Amino acid sequence: MSQFKYIALAAELKHKIISNVWRAEERLPSIRVLSSEYQVSKVSVQNALHKLEANGLVKARSRSGYYVVAQDSSSPVLSQTTQKAPGLVTMPAVFHEIMARSAAFDIYPSGNVKAPSSHIQTLNRNINRAMRQQAARHALYYGSPKGDIALREQISQHYRGRDLFISAEEICITSGCQNSLFLALSSCCQPGDTVAIESPSFYGILQLLQTLKLNVIEIPASFSDGLPTQALEQAAQQWRIKACIVTPNFATPTGACMPQEEKRTLCRLAQKYEFTLIEDDIYGDLGFHFSTQPLKGLDQQNNVILCSSFSKSLSRDLRTGWIMGGKHHEAIVHLSMVNNLANNQAVQQGLARFISEGHFRRHLLQYRQTLEKQRNELINILRENWFVPFTYTTPSGGLALMVTFEQTVNCIHIYQEAIKEGIIPTPGNLFSTNDAFSNSMRLSFVHEISGKRLAAIKRLGQLVRSHV
Amino acid sequence: MSQFKYIALAAELKHKIISNVWRAEERLPSIRVLSSEYQVSKVSVQNALHKLEANGLVKARSRSGYYVVAQDSSSPVLSQTTQKAPGLVTMPAVFHEIMARSAAFDIYPSGNVKAPSSHIQTLNRNINRAMRQQAARHALYYGSPKGDIALREQISQHYRGRDLFISAEEICITSGCQNSLFLALSSCCQPGDTVAIESPSFYGILQLLQTLKLNVIEIPASFSDGLPTQALEQAAQQWRIKACIVTPNFATPTGACMPQEEKRTLCRLAQKYEFTLIEDDIYGDLGFHFSTQPLKGLDQQNNVILCSSFSKSLSRDLRTGWIMGGKHHEAIVHLSMVNNLANNQAVQQGLARFISEGHFRRHLLQYRQTLEKQRNELINILRENWFVPFTYTTPSGGLALMVTFEQTVNCIHIYQEAIKEGIIPTPGNLFSTNDAFSNSMRLSFVHEISGKRLAAIKRLGQLVRSHV
Numbered sequence: 001m002s003q004f005k006y007i008a009l010a011a012e013l014k015h016k017i018i019s020n021v022w023r024a025e026e027r028l029p030s031i032r033v034l035s036s037e038y039q040v041s042k043v044s045v046q047n048a049l050h051k052l053e054a055n056g057l058v059k060a061r062s063r064s065g066y067y068v069v070a071q072d073s074s075s076p077v078l079s080q081t082t083q084k085a086p087g088l089v090t091m092p093a094v095f096h097e098i099m100a101r102s103a104a105f106d107i108y109p110s111g112n113v114k115a116p117s118s119h120i121q122t123l124n125r126n127i128n129r130a131m132r133q134q135a136a137r138h139a140l141y142y143g144s145p146k147g148d149i150a151l152r153e154q155i156s157q158h159y160r161g162r163d164l165f166i167s168a169e170e171i172c173i174t175s176g177c178q179n180s181l182f183l184a185l186s187s188c189c190q191p192g193d194t195v196a197i198e199s200p201s202f203y204g205i206l207q208l209l210q211t212l213k214l215n216v217i218e219i220p221a222s223f224s225d226g227l228p229t230q231a232l233e234q235a236a237q238q239w240r241i242k243a244c245i246v247t248p249n250f251a252t253p254t255g256a257c258m259p260q261e262e263k264r265t266l267c268r269l270a271q272k273y274e275f276t277l278i279e280d281d282i283y284g285d286l287g288f289h290f291s292t293q294p295l296k297g298l299d300q301q302n303n304v305i306l307c308s309s310f311s312k313s314l315s316r317d318l319r320t321g322w323i324m325g326g327k328h329h330e331a332i333v334h335l336s337m338v339n340n341l342a343n344n345q346a347v348q349q350g351l352a353r354f355i356s357e358g359h360f361r362r363h364l365l366q367y368r369q370t371l372e373k374q375r376n377e378l379i380n381i382l383r384e385n386w387f388v389p390f391t392y393t394t395p396s397g398g399l400a401l402m403v404t405f406e407q408t409v410n411c412i413h414i415y416q417e418a419i420k421e422g423i424i425p426t427p428g429n430l431f432s433t434n435d436a437f438s439n440s441m442r443l444s445f446v447h448e449i450s451g452k453r454l455a456a457i458k459r460l461g462q463l464v465r466s467h468v
Numbered sequence: 469m470s471q472f473k474y475i476a477l478a479a480e481l482k483h484k485i486i487s488n489v490w491r492a493e494e495r496l497p498s499i500r501v502l503s504s505e506y507q508v509s510k511v512s513v514q515n516a517l518h519k520l521e522a523n524g525l526v527k528a529r530s531r532s533g534y535y536v537v538a539q540d541s542s543s544p545v546l547s548q549t550t551q552k553a554p555g556l557v558t559m560p561a562v563f564h565e566i567m568a569r570s571a572a573f574d575i576y577p578s579g580n581v582k583a584p585s586s587h588i589q590t591l592n593r594n595i596n597r598a599m600r601q602q603a604a605r606h607a608l609y610y611g612s613p614k615g616d617i618a619l620r621e622q623i624s625q626h627y628r629g630r631d632l633f634i635s636a637e638e639i640c641i642t643s644g645c646q647n648s649l650f651l652a653l654s655s656c657c658q659p660g661d662t663v664a665i666e667s668p669s670f671y672g673i674l675q676l677l678q679t680l681k682l683n684v685i686e687i688p689a690s691f692s693d694g695l696p697t698q699a700l701e702q703a704a705q706q707w708r709i710k711a712c713i714v715t716p717n718f719a720t721p722t723g724a725c726m727p728q729e730e731k732r733t734l735c736r737l738a739q740k741y742e743f744t745l746i747e748d749d750i751y752g753d754l755g756f757h758f759s760t761q762p763l764k765g766l767d768q769q770n771n772v773i774l775c776s777s778f779s780k781s782l783s784r785d786l787r788t789g790w791i792m793g794g795k796h797h798e799a800i801v802h803l804s805m806v807n808n809l810a811n812n813q814a815v816q817q818g819l820a821r822f823i824s825e826g827h828f829r830r831h832l833l834q835y836r837q838t839l840e841k842q843r844n845e846l847i848n849i850l851r852e853n854w855f856v857p858f859t860y861t862t863p864s865g866g867l868a869l870m871v872t873f874e875q876t877v878n879c880i881h882i883y884q885e886a887i888k889e890g891i892i893p894t895p896g897n898l899f900s901t902n903d904a905f906s907n908s909m910r911l912s913f914v915h916e917i918s919g920k921r922l923a924a925i926k927r928l929g930q931l932v933r934s935h936v
Contacts, residue, residue, distance in 0.1 A: 096802060103610050103809070116603040124603055128596045135584040135592055138785035140914065142571045175643055175787070178809040191659075204806070211806045317606035319643070319787070319812045334564055338672070338679045341571070341646040344787045344812065446608065 005040045006047035012038070013048060017057050017068050020383045024070035024376035028058060070376045070394050086194040086215035086239055089206050089433050098415065099203050102426040105399055105444035108456040110422050114448065119363035120315060127350030138345050145337035147173020147322070148348035154355040155322055162284065164297035164306075172323050172333050173343050177282045178204050180307035180323040183335050185243065187328045188276040188305070189214055193242035196235055198227040200402070200431035200440075202252050202280065205245055217241070218432060223393050223402065226256035229265040236273040243276040249292040250283035253402040253431055253442035255395020257292060267298045276328070281308040285364055287397035288372040302326040310351065312399060313364065318347055368397075374445040375401065378457075381449055386461035388468050400444040402428070402437075409439045409467050417463050423456045473508045474515035480506070481516060485525050485536050488851045492538035492844035496526060538844045538862045554662040554683035554707055557674050557901050566883065567671050570894040573867055573912035576924040578890050582916065587831035588783060595818030606813050613805035615641020615790070616816035622823040623790055630752065632765035632774075640791050640801050641811050645750045646672050648775035648791040651803050653711065655796045656744040656773070657682055661710035664703055666695040668870070668899035668908075670720050670748065673713055685709070686900060691861050691870065694724035697733040704741040711744040717760040718751035721870040721899055721910035723863020725760060735766045744796070749776040753832055755865035756840040770794040778819065780867060781832065786815055836865075842913040843869065846925075849917055854929035856936050868912040870896070870905075877907045877935050885931050891924045 013034075016022045029037065034045045049066050052058045058066045101109075116124075131138065146152070152168035159166060174180045181204070189195060191213035197205060199218035209216050217239060219231050227246050235241065246266070248258040258266070270277045279295045296306040305328060309321025320343060325332035354360055379392060382403065392403045405411075411427035418425055426444075428437030447453055481502075484490045497505065502513045517534050520526045526534045569577075584592075599606065614620070620636035627634060642648045649672070657663060659681035665673060667686035677684050685707060687699050695714050703709065714734070716726040726734070738745045747763045764774040773796060777789025788811060793800035822828055847860060850871065860871045873879075879895035886893055894912075896905030915921055 096805070100613055100805065104608075106608070109609070113604045113608060116607055120603055120607050124599050128599065131592050131596065135588055136581045139584055139588050139783035140572075140574070140581060141577070142779075142784045145568055176809055179807060182807050204809070207806045211803060311610075315607035316610045316810075317813050319810070334675075335679060337564070337568065338675045339647060339650050339807070341644055341672070342784075342787070344815075345785050347812075 006044040006051065009034075009038055009040055009044060009048040010051045013052060014055075014057055017052075020380070022068050023380045024068050025373065026068045027064070028066040028068065030065060070379050084218070084434075086217040087433075088213065089210035089216050091203075091206060091210055091433070095203070095430055096207075098427065098430060099207065101419075101424050102203075102430065102442075104424065105446045106453075107425065107443065107447070107449075107460070108423055108453045111447070111452040111456075117363065117366070119359050119366070122359050123314065123350065123354045126353045127347055130349035130353070131346040134346065134349070143342040143345040143348065145172075145342055146333055147171070147343060148345060148352060150352035150356075151320075151348045152322075154352050158355060158360070159294070159297075162291050162297065163293045166296065166324055170324050170326075170329060172325065172329065172336055173348060174309075174321045174323050174336060175319045175340055175343055176311055176321040177280065177307050177309035178208075178321075179340065180309065180321050181205060181208055181245070181278065181280065183323055183332050183339065184276075184278045184305040184307055184325070184328070185209070185212055185214065185245075187325070187331045187335055188278075189242050194239055196232060196241045196244040196275070198246055198251065200253055200428065200437050201245070202247065203430040205280070206430075206433060216433060218434075220436075221251075221254075222256060223254045224256050225262065226251050226254075226258040227262070227266065229262050229269055232266070233269055233273075236269060236275070241273060241275045243278055244270065245278040245280065246295070247280040247283065248295050249281065250286055250395055250398030252283070252398065253400055253426065253428065253440070254393045255398045255401055256393070257287075257396060260293065263293070263295055264298055267295060267300070267304070270303050271301050276326075277304040279304055279306045281306050282312050283398040284308065285313045286368060286371060286399065288368050288375075289396060292397070296324055296326075299326065305332070313367070314360065318351065319344065320347055320351060371397075371399065371445060374448060378443060378445045378449055381454065381457055382443075382461075385458045386464065388461065388465045390464075399446050400426075400442045402440050402442050404428075404437075404440040405464060406468060407439055409464065410435075411438055411441045414441070414460070414463050414467055418460055421456075421459065423460055425460055474512040474519065477502075477506055477508055477512060478516040478519045481520060482523075482525055485520075488848070490536050491848040491851075492536050493841065494536050495532070496534040496536065498533060538847050552686070552902075554685040555901075556681065557678035557684050559671075559674060559678055559901070563671070563898055564675075566895065566898060567675065569887075569892050570671075570898065570910075572892065573914045574921075575893065575911065575915070575917075575928070576891055576921045579915070579920040579924075585831065585834070587827050587834070590827050591783065591818065591822045594821045595815055598817035598821070599814040602814065602817070610810040611813040611816065613640075613810055614801055615639070615811060616813060616820060618820035618824075619788075619816045620790075622820050626823060626828070627762070627765075630759050630765065631761045634764065634792055638792050638797060640793065640797065640804055641816060642777070642789045642791050642804060643787050643808055643811055644779055644789040645748065645775050645777035646676075646789075647808065648777065648789050649673060649676055649713070649746065649748065651791055651800050651807065652746045652773040652775055652793070652796070653677070653680055653682065653713075655793070655800045655803055656746075657710050662707055664700060664709045664712040664743070666714055666719065668721055668896065668905050669713070670715065671898040673748070674898075674901060684901060686902075688904075689719075689722075690724060691722045692724050693730065694719050694722075694726040695730070695734065697730050697737055700734070701737055701741075704737060704743070709741060709743045711746055712738065713746040713748065714763070715748040715751065716763050717749065718754055718863055718866030720751070720866065721868055721894065721896065721908070722861045723866045723869055724861070725755075725864060728761065731761070731763055732766055735763060735768070735772070738771050739769050744794075745772045747772055747774045749774050750780050751866040752776065753781045754836060754839060754867065756836050756843075757864060760865070764792055764794075767794065773800075781835070782828065786819065787812065788815055788819060839865075839867065839913060842916055846911060846913045846917055849922065849925055850911075850929070853926045854932065856929065856933045858932075867914050868894075868910045870908050870910050872896075872905075872908040873932060874936060875907055877932065878903075879906055879909045882909070882928070882931050882935055886928055889924075889927065891928055893928055
């Protein structure tokens with residue numbers, strides 16, 4: 001009987017979670033309180049909680065009790081993109097402006113910004129110190145085209161924590177992840193070549209493909225598991241794919257993560273069909289609860305080019321990224337020199353010191369917690385304030401989630417109305433060459449949603465409603 | 469009779485200058501002393517000095533007397549490049565390493581570096597202040613793809629002093645002059661197009677042409693007057709030229725400056741033969757005695773793309789350049805965003821303030837004097853310590869001059885020996901796709917030639933001697 005009681009209790013508690021009576025990250029009443037409230041034994045309560053925990057609905061925190069886990073309302077759904085023959089990318093010019101605004105990841109950019117964290121202040125002090133100490137040398141000499149060796153060594157060490165073992169020699173500093181992606185694509189593709197991407201995909205990549213006159217084939221991806229290797233293999237059998245760009249960990253806009261086995265399969269496919277894998281790892285350090293291995297860590301053929309930067313994990317104003325070029329590394333270093341000559345030495349030296357003293361690691365620990373908290377708050381706000389049907393992704397890392405409305409909604413129109421009021425959602429239209437995601441938008445949880453940002457989110461819900 | 473006396477005296481004084489008895493920038497004995505020494509009237513001395521001044525051998529400084537003007541031993545000589553049909557650029561891979569080292573413009577990079585000037589310190593303080601004041605915003609938002617508007621306005625105002633009137637809207641900030649040149653060439657040329665360059669020409673441009681798979685046609689240039697428009701027109705009649713890259717003011721390695729009338733003709737040719745003029749203006753602010761107008765100031769058809777940066781005039785570690793894209797500006801801004809996303813905001817804001825408060829202008833006044841003094845010292849050191857036949861250019865601005873030895877000398881070999889001792893000359897081989905300048909080398913006067921740098925220059929003379 002006690003068995004039935006705990007199952008019935010689990011069902012009741014689950015209902016409270018699903019229906020948002022208990023919100024994400026909320027602490028559940030104590031076992032004693034639940035036992036008394038539902039008139040069941042403490043053992044039954046405990047069994048019910050264990051069942052919920054096994055189903056991923058709650059999680060225990062030691063000496064603190066049980067908490068509601070944020071739920072993904074839409075997993076695992078394949079995106080609506082219909083796969084088409086490879087073709088050149090054409091993006092309406094109006095998209096460029098939206099892209100420039102959307103890079104801010106802020107629903108209301110004129111809102112207040114919190115004071116910088118103590119880690120950012122420490123970083124700035126380190127950069128200032130490097131500027132002062134080497135002022136004359138920095139003014140008179142360019143940095144090495146490969147980048148500061150101390151920084152490259154710190155990056156090399158940092159990746160060990162994610163099961164990627166690579167020497168500083170195999171890393172080249174760039175002016176950011178976008179620049180790394182540019183160097184990667186320019187080095188392994190010629191105009192007219194075909195590049196496979198997941199769909200939805202980062203709009204900066206679509207722009208790159210357009211600029212470099214490359215053909216694109218969009219592989220419909222899962223909102224939770226990212227690029228499906230089976231669909232990619234079918235495409236590779238049909239078309240000559242020269243490169244595949246993928247964000248295996250916390251891809252934008254969905255926040256999807258490829259399962260480890262899929263990552264392995266992807267590396268095997270790259271070898272089998274002889275294409276280069278270009279890995280966008282910019283969100284790789286932002287997993288809330290688990291560390292994610294980069295594809296590069298599974299790359300036995302030196303066939304993966306990893307691109308990343310500190311922009312999303314630390315500061316967008318460092319203009320410091322990196323690339324691990326694999327087979328193409330030498331050509332990439334040369335292209336980087338021709339393209340950019342060198343990068344800021346004081347920033348690199350300050351960063352190297354900041355990382356070596358453990359500040360980056362500590363910053364990440366804190367930042368991940370903040371991001372998870374803000375993701376949960378955003379989801380709760382949406383569920384309580386948006387009176388329209390919508391689904392949303394619940395990424396386990398990164399900076400943003402994707403909401404999807406009914407098929408008839410076109411988010412470009414919502415964007416155009418919102419922007420008049422200073423509200424900047426990122427319409428899904430930007431993440432594909434077709435209109436598969438026109439009824440989706442990316443919402444960021446980089447900022448605390450309160451004050452004017454809270455008002456902006458609520459207002460956005462009203463605008464959506466008028467379009468349903 | 470007095471007329472003959474002053475001519476004879478002028479000839480004697482000239483001999484002393486040419487034979488380096490009186491060295492560049494040395495003050496001549498006073499008129500009274502010369503009058504007594506040569507037993508001629510003061511009027512004759514004065515007439516002789518006027519004649520020397522008219523010939524450019526001496527110059528008067530008010531209330532201070534006459535000074536020896538540094539002599540250009542090789543003007544105006546056309547370079548030895550034989551003009552060939554357009555072809556792809558192929559540079560030996562070994563050159564890449566030499567180029568990376570040569571960017572330092574330092575004969576002995578392990579030598580001491582003087583403390584930074586007070587202006588550089590002021591600049592760093594301004595950048596630090598911008599970092600502190602906007603720390604949270606900078607961490608969370610990318611800068612505008614076009615660059616900081618305050619900086620663009622300062623650049624716009626700065627160019628007024630050189631007779632170029634252009635609005636901030638027509639300027640885009642880049643990560644340096646090399647990046648600007650990359651954007652310019654990528655925007656107006658397709659692989660296979662033909663680009664005309666002066667010869668000798670900056671090796672960074674040759675690398676760009678190679679990387680972008682462009683054909684090059686090298687126009688033999690004057691060591692003092694730069695690109696000859698007549699030869700360019702002949703080439704334009706014979707071949708379809710898509711773009712012409714030129715450094716009209718203080719071109720590296722010679723320091724040549726195009727006469728104003730030639731600049732006008734060049735702009736007319738660009739219109740007549742429908743090619744884009746890409747102007748490398750990186751040394752434009754470094755004229756010792758006169759301000760030089762950029763081609764862009766003579767550009768009535770919006771057909772000139774001006775590329776520049778602060779690297780040579782202020783600091784190599786700012787990673788901040790600019791581009792004025794003319795007709796191509798919109799495409800260039802977009803390409804810059806795809807290539808590089810944004811630039812460091814704190815640096816741009818610090819620079820804008822530094823310029824607006826007049827520090828940049830004052831820094832340039834001081835730096836030009838220092839450079840001229842060091843150019844003269846370098847020439848004197850070469851003439852006194854190099855016991856080999858050589859000629860040299862005497863640029864009236866910029867950072868370096870070019871020395872040329874007998875035809876049999878190959879400076880790549882000298883470089884390879886010198887580098888073993890930490891001495892880094894820039895072999896002329898780097899400045900052309902053929903071996904027209906293999907018997908030349910670029911020597912920089914960015915640093916004071918004393919101590920270990922003086923020893924390095926002397927040692928280099930010995931190495932050359934062993935190759936003659």
